[in-house]
Amino acid sequence: MTDQQYDEPELSEAAGNAAPARKSRKSAAPSAKDVRRPGTKRDIEAQASREKEAAKRSRKVAQKDRRSPSWWAPVMCTLMIIGLIVVVLAYVTGGRFPIPGWNNGNLFLGFGFMIVGFLMTMGWK
Numbered sequence: 001m002t003d004q005q006y007d008e009p010e011l012s013e014a015a016g017n018a019a020p021a022r023k024s025r026k027s028a029a030p031s032a033k034d035v036r037r038p039g040t041k042r043d044i045e046a047q048a049s050r051e052k053e054a055a056k057r058s059r060k061v062a063q064k065d066r067r068s069p070s071w072w073a074p075v076m077c078t079l080m081i082i083g084l085i086v087v088v089l090a091y092v093t094g095g096r097f098p099i100p101g102w103n104n105g106n107l108f109l110g111f112g113f114m115i116v117g118f119l120m121t122m123g124w125k
Contacts, residue, residue: 068125076120083113 037043086098087110095103102109 066125068123072120072124076117076124078117079113079120080117083110083115083117086110086113 087107089097090104090106090110095106097106099106099109
């Protein structure tokens with residue numbers, strides 16, 4: 001049988017309907033380049049080149065994702081400076097300022113700002 005005969009649908013003799021009995025040989029048979037022969041020099045080189053390409057792609061993504069957003073460092077520094085200012089004001093005014101009635105709670109507020117700023121340093125890249 002030739003390739004042209006496989007492309008045309010054949011009638012199933014048992015069922016008597018017009019369903020194709022077989023798909024074409026052209027799409028089913030892989031070419032010699034597509035066949036993988038493990039352990040050969042060509043296969044090892046192809047696998048090495050695929051691994052190099054994958055490593056390049058992952059490095060590009062990793063380098064791109066490694067950087068922090070542009071707002072990260074200014075917010076981090078601002079929180080630490082605000083915390084320092086609140087703590088100094090609380091000590092100088094005896095706890096009456098920046099929030100009246102909190103007394104030494106103002107120290108907790110200042111240290112809270114500073115702690116959040118310092119925790120942000122761990123995420124800064």
